[in-house]
Amino acid sequence: MNTLTKDQLHQLKDALLEQRENLQRHFESSMEDGAPAESLKDSTGELSSYDNHPADAGTETFERSRDLAVDDTLSDEFDQVNEALERIEDGSYGTCITCGKDIPFERLEAIPYTAYCIDDTPQRDLSNDRPVEEEVMTMPPTGAGEVRQRNAGKFDHADAWEAVSEYGTSNSPATAAKREVRDYDENM
Structure with a gap:
């Protein structure tokens, strides 16, 4: 009752x-x-x-x-x-x-x-509601990120950009924020 x-x-x-x-x-x-x-x-x-x-x-x-x-x-x-x-x-x-x-x-x-x-x-059961993509995904390799930490301070992706940008970028004197820029190096 x-x-x-x-x-x-x-x-x-x-x-x-x-x-x-x-x-x-x-x-x-x-x-x-x-x-x-x-x-x-x-x-x-x-x-x-x-x-x-x-x-x-x-x-x-x-x-x-x-x-x-x-x-x-x-x-x-x-x-x-x-x-x-x-x-x-x-x-x-x-x-x-x-x-x-x-x-x-x-x-x-x-x-x-x-x-x-x-x-x-x-x-x-939340495991049944998982996205189907998870069935084909692979786990990252063990130790992912360890190499980057071990090589800290050495040439990396940011250094690569700096090395390449020395040869010029798509920024031209015409699109510079400063007025009357005549050289690519002044544009940066």
């Missing part, structure tokens, strides 16, 4: 209804902006992506994938809220669906849609 009082149950139901309303508002405002587009071209409204800098397309792709991930997470939360409201109606709310023990009121206050006590909360 559930140990929640009528006032506690009413408070939690109000919190769930408010949460459901907020989630519905989120999805309605997303639809006002336009339904999720099928392609990047549709989502940006561009006729062609060729006239855009590749970084712009990368930004659009990142923003779109982030929005889709947020919507996916909120959709799962919306389903859990509705399931919790159904459990309130059928009288099983506040009881762990795994072990049958009462879920403490404090936990329900923090996560009103939870169906699990702390001990039976399903753990997400």
